[in-house]
Every structure is written in structure tokens, then in C-alpha cells.
Amino acid sequence: MKGRYEDEKLFWIPVLIAAVFLLPFLLKGMTNSYRYYLYVLNIAGIYMILTVGLDLLSGYTGLISLGHAAFFAIGAYLSAILVDQGGLPFELSLIIAPLLTGLFGLVIGFPALRLEGMYLGLATMGFGFIVKRMIIALRQWTQGSNGLQVSSPHIFGFTFRNDWDNYFLIYTGVVLTVVIARRMVRSKLGRAFMAIRDSERAAEAVGIRLAKYKMISFFISGVFAGFAGVLFAHTSHFISTDHFDILLSVYFIIMILVGGVGSIYGAVLGALFIVLLDNLAIPLFKDWLQTFITVEAGDIQSLIFGLIMFLFIIFQPTGLYGLWLKVRIYWKLFPFNPRKRFS
Amino acid sequence: MKLKMSLVGITITLLLVGCAKKELTPGVTDTEILIGNIQDLSGPMKELGYLLPAGANLYFQYINDQGGIYGRKIRMLVEDHQYNPQKAVAAAKKLIEKDQVFCLYQVIGTSTSEAIIPILEEYKIPLVAPATQSGTMSRPLRRYIFQTDTGYDKQMNVLIDYILRQDKNARIGLIYQDDNYGANALKGAAEAEARHKITLQKESYQRGASDFSGQVGNLMKGGATHVIIAGIVREPIIIMKTAAAMGYRPQFLGLSPTMDHRVAIAAGPAGEGYIAANFAPLWNSDAPGPVLYRKLHDKYADPKTLPLGMYSYYGFATATVLVEALKNAGKDLTRASFLQALNSLDYKGGSFPDFKWTRTNHGSSGKVVLVQVKNGKQVEISDWLD
Amino acid sequence: MPDLLIDNLHIHFDGVIALDDVSLTVKSGEIFSLIGPNGSGKSTLFNCINGFNRPRKGAIRFGGINLLRKKTHEIPLLGIARTFQNLQNVPYMTVLDNVLLGAHLRISKRDTVKRWLSRKQRVAEEALALEIMDLLGIANFERKYLLGQPFGIRKLVEIARALVSRPKLILLDEPAAGMNDQETIEIAKIITEIRNELGITVLVVEHDMRLVMRISDRICVLDSGKVITIGKPDEVKQHPEVVKVFLGEGTDA
Incomplete structure (x- = not known):
């Protein structure tokens, strides 16, 4: 039987996974400030988990969400409260908190059945504001706007104390997320999502219940966002409403746009790209720019993000992942010109 | 198993390397003390992000012109957190790991300062004078935070x-x-x-x-x-x-x-x-702090880019506290000696009402002076109240 | 296999009558064609059968069940599949996945979960589609993304998607529209194979009169939402009103 996908070369997957887990050792050998880079990578990893979930919803199912920072916050707060106040073991919270976040996904998914495009974007954005208010209002558990101290991740007797430990925890999560999400999108579930995105009529005509699958998509997306939230809360040890700004939701959208909408690897690449750009490239660019004029990173950050998004939408709508596929095909077919392969 | 072994191996190596380097305190050389400041340079409070460090630099320049502290000049790096706690954490890690600063100073904002507490504890680095008057910064006691402002x-x-x-x-x-x-x-x-x-x-x-x-x-x-x-x-x-x-x-x-x-x-x-x-004397009052501030402003600042005012005075005032603690830590400056100096600082510099930090109290004097607007100008109308 | 009974179907949109008391029966195992000028209500009839449109009056029965009482997504469960005139498929999915989309109801939840873990299950799932794709001669395209495939292939993918659900009745909405002569002959062959080899009843809307005349067992002519005549191709060709309505289209048939 022939494989269905050109990239279903399973050999590369263990190699890639091994590379991910060897990277910290490499960084350590290379630089003294490796722990800073690990921290940046950890943030990227947490965002990868979230953007993969967001991509399932917005990229695959075509339901835009500007409220994913809220799901992220729910997962973070739920786990912080369940573990630190409810005494739930972290191992269980790692499963329960995301599932509960998924239920919140269902709550917001319900109005989504009647809303499309921009209106859905606004509704989910409103959800973001509501969640923020709720967190402040539920002072008893969340400490309101004071923010909440969170315990370290603790799995089967091992406590993850610093960025080095956290890296292995987070990237195990990333690998799991990517594998599960890839499996999902290649199954009946993923086909149903994509059919809903591209043709609701065709979807209904083959027997897909639109409402059910849209809800499932919101649920799954919520679960991933919640999972990311749990990891974020326990690895950063402090969460507050300021962490989960509406702008963060917008950055998540930029990440999947840049990575390539409707592709799991794209979401991963997008999160990595934006986080590295934000933390490493923009400061360098700022320092260079400051030899001419006085600017601050934040001033050019929005400008660069906006510009990048604009350029990707115009020139590279399939995102970084699409670019990679193109390059790969180009080298495979070299010297024959492989134009129009993906046009 | 192999992974575990190599993890253990690497950790041991790291420990050995760490021990070997112990004599060197990060951010301190014979000629320089490097400190890290995290401000909001491009977020909602960006105006302060410029004024606070500029005020502090007036005093640092004054100290450096006198030859520094035991021959070490103070250099301050300012990072931007855009009033976002996650970015504050990233900035703190960058300052500590990459730039190897000696200590943190004047991180602005409550949630942003609170977000970096776990880092302060992990690296055992003090944060002097966070730019927030939230009482939660020093009550309950935070081991590595030293607050100058009244909550x-x-x-x-x-x-x-x-x-x-x-x-x-x-x-x-x-x-x-x-x-x-x-x-x-x-x-x-x-x-x-x-x-x-x-x-x-x-x-x-x-x-x-x-x-x-x-x-x-x-x-x-x-x-x-x-x-x-x-x-x-x-x-x-x-x-x-x-x-x-x-x-x-x-x-x-x-x-x-x-x-x-x-x-x-x-x-x-x-x-x-x-x-x-x-929580500090008014910048245009006759207290010794404000008088020195205006003198240094005359000497070092361009009034066009740095006007006299409460924010740059605030930056200046906290700088006097930091410098005093650095001086008290003595010639052999390490994080331990600095922490000791902070934990026993008896401040009488005049830029803040007098206060004492101890092992159990990292808070301010708890005093407040009232300032009233009269004929469109601010004037102090009370003594120090508490 | 059940017959499709359409009884006094009536539907109008904003005062325009789209279907006016349409009654017809598609017998099991038949290739039944609907013809008529643009706007005569052919596609509306399709949309009524698979639940996109909700008629005011009348009934559509299939195996004793009134389809009008069923939700759109429940229609395929009864064994009715359809294609669309303007292609409704997923460009950023492979050809194989586009076809497998049609097998949605044949794949159980358990199989889906199993599939995540077992390669065998994945192969079994693919086999569902490859069987049909072989029949339509598009098995070579399985790994290609649909985007960028020629129109003819996409058209066949559409048919394959309908077939893979193993329907009892298939609704083909203008299968030959936009195809060249060679491809039209191919389509005609496929339609007869669907009936002869798979035993599926075929209801087809088509503009190409040559194709219709060649493959149909019976033909229904619609004009302005009314049934003009129903009969064997030869009878319909002779019908005076049909000649009038199809003047132009009819003559080159």
C-alpha cells in the first residue's frame, strides 16, 4: 500500500524528536546564558501547544477566535487553584484542567454556531473580556487582580524547578500535542473540520453534523489552550490578569497566519518564529536602529508584527510551512523548475 | 537510563564549573557595577520609563564623577517590559543570564514585579526599590525585595x-x-x-x-x-x-x-x-534630597529632554538608596555582602523620609507627606504623617 | 432498493415559484435524468431531496421515510449521496482525503480512535476510498493535494466522494458541465457503471442532451418549476413542448 502523504516518512520523526531533546545540551555547551534561551524556548513551546489548538479551530475548522488568551488563562487559573488550593496532584491537573477548559470552549462554541467570520471574532474577543472580569471577581480563589503564586510542576516525585527541567516537561507536551493533532487532522475528525471550513454544504451532504463538529472543534481547541495554560502557570510560578491580555490573542492569530493556516507544523513554526523574533531579533534590530533614532522594542514590535503578517498574507499565504514545502520540492526537482506545484 | 546518567553527569560538571567560578560576582568588576532596570518603555506607562532611569542616572553620574563606589562606576541597563508580566520575566532572565547584572533595581509595576519574584528567589538576586507603592511588595516580607515607597x-x-x-x-x-x-x-x-x-x-x-x-x-x-x-x-x-x-x-x-x-x-x-x-519630599521643596536633585539636574541634564519633576526626582531618590546600600556592602562586593547591607540599611539620605531595613522588614518608613494644589502649584501642606 | 417518490412538491422563494406541484418517481436501479432550461427548478429539486431547501407542500419518500422530516445531515444515513454543480470540495486536502470525506458515516468512532494508534486501521480506511478511486480511474492522484488538479479530476473526486458512502441513490448535479467531449464520454461510461456494477440508482441533472439521451432510462423535463413530461428518451425527444422549450439546445442533440 502506498503512503498517502509525501511527508509520511516516519524515519524523520524520531530524529526530530531526538533533536528537540538534545537541543538544551547543545545550547549549554555553546553559551553561558543558555538558561535565558531555554526560557525563551519554553515560552515558545507553551505557545506552540496553544497555537496547534488554535489552528485546529481557526485554521482547520475556519472558526476565528480572538479569545484564546482567555482559554489559556482559564487553564492556568484552574490548574493553579486545583493544585494549590484543592490539593489535586499535578499529574491529574495536567489532564483535568485542560478538559475543564475544553468545556468552556463548548460554552463559547455554542453562540459560534450562529456566528461567522468577523462577528465570531468579536464574540470570542468579548469572551476574553468576560473571563478577565470573572478572574478578578472570583477573588476568593484567584486573588483577584493581585495575581496568584503557583507551585512548581511535580510529576511522580520529580519537581521541575528551573528552565532546564521545564524545557523537558514542556517539549514532551509539545511532541504529544503535535502527534495527537496530526493524528486528528488526518482522521475523519480532521476531514470533517476542513469540510466545514471549505464547504458547509458538502459537509452536510456527506452527513457531517455541523453544530456537533463545530462544538468538538471548540472543545479540542480549548483543551489544548488549557493544557498550555497549565504548563504556563506552573512553570512561570506567577499568573495575573495582566498576563492574558487581549493582544496575546491577536499574537496567537499572527503566529498561525505566519506559520501557515491549516497546518500543524505551521502552527508550531509560527509560534517559534514569532517568539524568537520578539525576544531575540527585535531587540537586536532595536539596538541597531537606536544608533540612528530613539525607539523602543515595543514601538517597533507592533510595526514589525503588522508588517510580517501583511507580507505573509500577500506573498506567502501558506505560511512558513508552505514555504518549506516549496523549498523542499524545489530541491527535489532541481534543476527542473517546479513552479505551480502549490500555486 | 542513559539520559538520566548524562543528566547527572552534566549537572555535576555544571556544579564544578559553578564552584570554580564562585569568586567572581556577576556584574561586578574592579571598575564597574552593572545593574539592571526593567521599565515600561513602550507600553501604557512609557513616559515614566524614560524619566525614572534618567533621574537615577543623574545621581549615578554624580557618584561616578566622584570616582564611583570603591573605584567601581555604576552602569545601568534598562529593559522594556511593556507592562506585561511575561515580558518582565523574559527581561529579568535576560538581564540576569545574558547581561549578568549584579542586581535588579526599580522594576516598574506591581504584577510585573511580582512576576519576577520566583526568579529573584531562584537566583538569590535582590530587587531594590521596585517602582510600585503596593504594600504587597514588602508585606508579607519578600526576601529579595526592598521597598522604599510607602504602600x-x-x-x-x-x-x-x-x-x-x-x-x-x-x-x-x-x-x-x-x-x-x-x-x-x-x-x-x-x-x-x-x-x-x-x-x-x-x-x-x-x-x-x-x-x-x-x-x-x-x-x-x-x-x-x-x-x-x-x-x-x-x-x-x-x-x-x-x-x-x-x-x-x-x-x-x-x-x-x-x-x-x-x-x-x-x-x-x-x-x-x-x-x-x-511618599517622598516634593521635588521642589527645601529638603536635602530635592536640593541635591535640582543641583545635579542643573549640572548634568538638558532641561529640554529632562524637565524637573516628580518622576525624575523619584528615580534620583531611589538611586541614592541603592548607592548607599552598595557603599555599605564594602569593598568586597558580592551578592551576599550586598544583601547583608540591604538588610541593615539605616537610610538618612534625605531623599526619602528616614527608614530602616532589617531582616524582617523590607518596607518603607510608612510615612506620607500631603501635597496640595494651591494657585495651580503643588505645595507640601503637612509634616510627615504616619 | 427503494424507489424515490416525489409527491406534489411545491416551493417558492420570495414569490417566485421554483417547484410547482412536481410529482415523479425514480425507480430502483434506474438512471433518471432531469432536464430543463436554467431556472427550471432542477437544482432546487436536488436541494429539496437532500434537505438544503424546505418545501412548503408535498412529500419526498425514500424507502417509506419522508425526507422532508429529516435534517440535512441525516439524509446520507438513508443512503442518498449527491454531487454539486459548482464543485464543493476541500482544496487543501489530498485527493484521497477528499474522497474519504464521503465515507464519514461509514467510519465509526471506534475505528477513528483505533486509527490513531494502528497503521492497519489507517490502511483499511484508505482502502475504502481506493476501491472507488480505482473504478473512476483517479487512484494515481491519491497523494496529491486537490488544489491545482485539473477540473476533470476534481469533478471525478466529487463523484467518488458521493460513491464512497455506498449510497442507494446518487444525485449527480451536472456531472459533465465544463468537460470536453472526451471527458463527457468518460462520464457517460462512469454513470452507466455506477448503475450496472454498483447497482446504485442514479438521478442526474444534465444540460448535455447527447449525454442524457445516451444514458438515461427515463427523462423528466422541467420548465418553470412544472413537469412537462416524463418518459423514455425517444418519447421525450418527440414531445412537442420539449421541442419548443429546447429549441436551440434540442436541435444540436
């Missing part, structure tokens, strides 16, 4: 005591921002309510709100004769103008973030008589 909760107590001294029968209203700032103000209000057996009429608003007619209307109906504003700069201006337009003229008072000359300018006649709490 909002203490300020609230002083303001309410003051009002009741002026007018026994005062009915006090409070408008607070519904976030961690407001929460700390409410804590102080609750303490004062219990002491005086009174009840404040409380109205809240969301950060960024620009319409206060509902809150002001409620206070007017409730008959508040004194209204305390736990806002930043914009809110007292709008609130006082709204009240004036409604023909409601209570005595307005505010916490330290409203102690801004722009309130007097922008509110115009409606702002006349406005009283704000201040």
Missing part, C-alpha cells in the same frame, strides 16, 4: 486619619481602580474603617475608563464630603471636572500616583485644593 494601604490610613482630624463628621467616599492597585487601597480603607468605626462609600472603575459620571453621581447622592481617588493621573482630572460640572464640590484627595503636577494643570480650577499623598 497604598498605609497611604489610605493616613489620608482617612487626616480627613477625620480636619472634620470629625466627614463622610468619606472612595473611587478605586478595580485591580491590584485598588485592592491594596481597599485593604488600607478596611483597616481605617475598623479603627474609626466608619464606613466608606466605595465606587469602582475599570482601568482605562473615561466616564465617571455614574460614580460621581452616586457619591453626590450619598453625600460624601471628602472623596479619595485611588487612580493614576487621568482619573482625578476627569473626576474633578465631572464633579464640578455637576455642581458637586467635595474635598478631593488622592493616593501617590495622582501626585502629579499634570493633575493641577489639566484639571484647572476644578483641581484647585486637591490633596495628594506623597
Whole structure:
């Protein structure tokens, strides 16, 4: 039987996974400030988990969400409260908190059945504001706007104390997320999502219940966002409403746009790209720019993000992942010109 | 198993390397002390992000021109957190790991400062004078945070005591921002309510709100004769103008973030008589701190880019505290000796009311001076109250 | 296999009558064609059968069940599949996945979960589609993304998607529209194979009169929502009103 996908070369997957887990050792050998880079990578990893979930919803199912920072916050707060106040073991919270976040996904998914495009974007954005208010209002558990101290991740007797430990925890999560999400999108579930995105009529005509699958998509997306939230809360040890700004939701959208909408690897690449750009490239660019004029990173950050998004939408709508596929095909077919392969 | 082995191996190597390097304190050489400052350079408070470090640099330059501290000149790196706690963490890690600063100083904001507490504890690095007056920074005691400013909760107590001294029968209203700032103000209000057996009429608003007619209307109906504003700069201006337009003229008072000359300018006649709490001498007063500040400003600053004012004075004042602690730590400057110096600092520099830090108290003097707008200018109207 | 009974179907949109008391029966195992000028109500009839449109009056029965009482997504459960005139498929999915989309109801939840873990299950799932794709001669395209495939292939993918659900009745909405002569002959062959080899009843809307005349067992002519005549191709060709309505289209048939 022939494989269905050109990239279903399973050999590369263990190699890639091994590379991910060897990277910290490499960084350590290379630089003294490796722990800073690990921290940046950890943030990227947490965002990868979230953007993969967001991509399932917005990229695959075509339901835009500007409220994913809220799901992220729910997962973070739920786990912080369940573990630190409810005494739930972290191992269980790692499963329960995301599932509960998924239920919140269902709550917001319900109005989504009647809303499309921009209106859905606004509704989910409103959800973001509501969640923020709720967190402040539920002072008893969340400490309101004071923010909440969170315990370290603790799995089967091992406590993850610093960025080095956290890296292995987070990237195990990333690998799991990517594998599960890839499996999902290649199954009946993923086909149903994509059919809903591209043709609701065709979807209904083959027997897909639109409402059910849209809800499932919101649920799954919520679960991933919640999972990311749990990891974020326990690895950063402090969460507050300021962490989960509406702008963060917008950055998540930029990440999947840049990575390539409707592709799991794209979401991963997008999160990595934006986080590295934000933390490493923009400061360098700022320092260079400051030899001419006085600017601050934040001033050019929005400008660069906006510009990048604009350029990707115009020139590279399939995102970084699409670019990679193109390059790969180009080298495979070299010297024959492989134009129009993906046009 | 192999992974575990190599993990253990690498950890041991790291420990050995760590031990070998122990004599070297990060950020300290024979000629320099490197400190890290995290400001909001491009977010909602970016104006302060420039003024606070600029004020601090006036004093650092003065010290450096005198030959520094035991021959070491002070150099300050400023990172941007855009008022986002996650970015504050990233900035702190960068300063500590990449730039190898000796200590952190003046991180602005409450949630941003709180977000980096786990890092301070992990690296055992002190944060001197976080730029926030939230009482939560030093109560309960944070091992690595040393606060120079009097907390909002203490300020609230002083303001309410003051009002009741002026007018026994005062009915006090409070408008607070519904976030961690407001929460700390409410804590102080609750303490004062219990002491005086009174009840404040409380109205809240969301950060960024620009319409206060509902809150002001409620206070007017409730008959508040004194209204305390736990806002930043914009809110007292709008609130006082709204009240004036409604023909409601209570005595307005505010916490330290409203102690801004722009309130007097922008509110115009409606702002006349406005009283704000201040945790340091007023920058244009005759206390020794402000006098030195103005002298250094004359000497080093270009008034076009750095005007005299409360924020650059605040940066200057905290710098005097930092320098004093660095001096006390002695010639052999390490993080341990610095922490020891901080834990026993007896500050009498005149830029803040005198205070003492001990192993169990990293808070300020708890004192406040009241500043009133008279003829459009701010003047101190009280002694140090606590 | 059940017959499709359409009884006094009536539907109008904003005062325009789209179907006016249409009654017809598609017998099991038949290739039944609907013809008529643009706007005569052919596609509306399709949309009524698979639940996109909700008629005011009348009934559509299939195996004793009134389809009008069923939700759109329940229609395929009864064994009715359809294609669309303007292609409704997923460009950023492979050809194989586009076809497998049609097998949605044949794949159980359990199989889906199993599939995540077992390669065998994945192969079994693919086999569902490859069987049909072989029949239509598009098995070579399985790994290609649909985007960028020629129109003819996409058309066949559409048919394959309908077939893979193993329907009892298939509704083909203009299968030959936009195809060249060679491809039209191919389509004609496929339609007869669908009936002869798979035993599926075929209801087809088509503009190409040559194709219709060649493959149909019976033909229904619609004009302005009314049935003009129903009969064998030869009878319909002779019908005076049909000649009138199809003047132009009819003559080159």
C-alpha cells in the first residue's frame, strides 16, 4: 500500500524528536546564558501547544477566535487553584484542567454556531473580556487582580524547578500535542473540520453534523489552550490578569497566519518564529536602529508584527510551512523548475 | 537510563564549573557595577520609563564623577517590559543570564514585579526599590525585595486619619481602580474603617475608563464630603471636572500616583485644593534630597529632554538608596555582602523620609507627606504623617 | 432498493415559484435524468431531496421515510449521496482525503480512535476510498493535494466522494458541465457503471442532451418549476413542448 502523504516518512520523526531533546545540551555547551534561551524556548513551546489548538479551530475548522488568551488563562487559573488550593496532584491537573477548559470552549462554541467570520471574532474577543472580569471577581480563589503564586510542576516525585527541567516537561507536551493533532487532522475528525471550513454544504451532504463538529472543534481547541495554560502557570510560578491580555490573542492569530493556516507544523513554526523574533531579533534590530533614532522594542514590535503578517498574507499565504514545502520540492526537482506545484 | 546518567553527569560538571567560578560576582568588576532596570518603555506607562532611569542616572553620574563606589562606576541597563508580566520575566532572565547584572533595581509595576519574584528567589538576586507603592511588595516580607515607597494601604490610613482630624463628621467616599492597585487601597480603607468605626462609600472603575459620571453621581447622592481617588493621573482630572460640572464640590484627595503636577494643570480650577499623598519630599521643596536633585539636574541634564519633576526626582531618590546600600556592602562586593547591607540599611539620605531595613522588614518608613494644589502649584501642606 | 417518490412538491422563494406541484418517481436501479432550461427548478429539486431547501407542500419518500422530516445531515444515513454543480470540495486536502470525506458515516468512532494508534486501521480506511478511486480511474492522484488538479479530476473526486458512502441513490448535479467531449464520454461510461456494477440508482441533472439521451432510462423535463413530461428518451425527444422549450439546445442533440 502506498503512503498517502509525501511527508509520511516516519524515519524523520524520531530524529526530530531526538533533536528537540538534545537541543538544551547543545545550547549549554555553546553559551553561558543558555538558561535565558531555554526560557525563551519554553515560552515558545507553551505557545506552540496553544497555537496547534488554535489552528485546529481557526485554521482547520475556519472558526476565528480572538479569545484564546482567555482559554489559556482559564487553564492556568484552574490548574493553579486545583493544585494549590484543592490539593489535586499535578499529574491529574495536567489532564483535568485542560478538559475543564475544553468545556468552556463548548460554552463559547455554542453562540459560534450562529456566528461567522468577523462577528465570531468579536464574540470570542468579548469572551476574553468576560473571563478577565470573572478572574478578578472570583477573588476568593484567584486573588483577584493581585495575581496568584503557583507551585512548581511535580510529576511522580520529580519537581521541575528551573528552565532546564521545564524545557523537558514542556517539549514532551509539545511532541504529544503535535502527534495527537496530526493524528486528528488526518482522521475523519480532521476531514470533517476542513469540510466545514471549505464547504458547509458538502459537509452536510456527506452527513457531517455541523453544530456537533463545530462544538468538538471548540472543545479540542480549548483543551489544548488549557493544557498550555497549565504548563504556563506552573512553570512561570506567577499568573495575573495582566498576563492574558487581549493582544496575546491577536499574537496567537499572527503566529498561525505566519506559520501557515491549516497546518500543524505551521502552527508550531509560527509560534517559534514569532517568539524568537520578539525576544531575540527585535531587540537586536532595536539596538541597531537606536544608533540612528530613539525607539523602543515595543514601538517597533507592533510595526514589525503588522508588517510580517501583511507580507505573509500577500506573498506567502501558506505560511512558513508552505514555504518549506516549496523549498523542499524545489530541491527535489532541481534543476527542473517546479513552479505551480502549490500555486 | 542513559539520559538520566548524562543528566547527572552534566549537572555535576555544571556544579564544578559553578564552584570554580564562585569568586567572581556577576556584574561586578574592579571598575564597574552593572545593574539592571526593567521599565515600561513602550507600553501604557512609557513616559515614566524614560524619566525614572534618567533621574537615577543623574545621581549615578554624580557618584561616578566622584570616582564611583570603591573605584567601581555604576552602569545601568534598562529593559522594556511593556507592562506585561511575561515580558518582565523574559527581561529579568535576560538581564540576569545574558547581561549578568549584579542586581535588579526599580522594576516598574506591581504584577510585573511580582512576576519576577520566583526568579529573584531562584537566583538569590535582590530587587531594590521596585517602582510600585503596593504594600504587597514588602508585606508579607519578600526576601529579595526592598521597598522604599510607602504602600497604598498605609497611604489610605493616613489620608482617612487626616480627613477625620480636619472634620470629625466627614463622610468619606472612595473611587478605586478595580485591580491590584485598588485592592491594596481597599485593604488600607478596611483597616481605617475598623479603627474609626466608619464606613466608606466605595465606587469602582475599570482601568482605562473615561466616564465617571455614574460614580460621581452616586457619591453626590450619598453625600460624601471628602472623596479619595485611588487612580493614576487621568482619573482625578476627569473626576474633578465631572464633579464640578455637576455642581458637586467635595474635598478631593488622592493616593501617590495622582501626585502629579499634570493633575493641577489639566484639571484647572476644578483641581484647585486637591490633596495628594506623597511618599517622598516634593521635588521642589527645601529638603536635602530635592536640593541635591535640582543641583545635579542643573549640572548634568538638558532641561529640554529632562524637565524637573516628580518622576525624575523619584528615580534620583531611589538611586541614592541603592548607592548607599552598595557603599555599605564594602569593598568586597558580592551578592551576599550586598544583601547583608540591604538588610541593615539605616537610610538618612534625605531623599526619602528616614527608614530602616532589617531582616524582617523590607518596607518603607510608612510615612506620607500631603501635597496640595494651591494657585495651580503643588505645595507640601503637612509634616510627615504616619 | 427503494424507489424515490416525489409527491406534489411545491416551493417558492420570495414569490417566485421554483417547484410547482412536481410529482415523479425514480425507480430502483434506474438512471433518471432531469432536464430543463436554467431556472427550471432542477437544482432546487436536488436541494429539496437532500434537505438544503424546505418545501412548503408535498412529500419526498425514500424507502417509506419522508425526507422532508429529516435534517440535512441525516439524509446520507438513508443512503442518498449527491454531487454539486459548482464543485464543493476541500482544496487543501489530498485527493484521497477528499474522497474519504464521503465515507464519514461509514467510519465509526471506534475505528477513528483505533486509527490513531494502528497503521492497519489507517490502511483499511484508505482502502475504502481506493476501491472507488480505482473504478473512476483517479487512484494515481491519491497523494496529491486537490488544489491545482485539473477540473476533470476534481469533478471525478466529487463523484467518488458521493460513491464512497455506498449510497442507494446518487444525485449527480451536472456531472459533465465544463468537460470536453472526451471527458463527457468518460462520464457517460462512469454513470452507466455506477448503475450496472454498483447497482446504485442514479438521478442526474444534465444540460448535455447527447449525454442524457445516451444514458438515461427515463427523462423528466422541467420548465418553470412544472413537469412537462416524463418518459423514455425517444418519447421525450418527440414531445412537442420539449421541442419548443429546447429549441436551440434540442436541435444540436
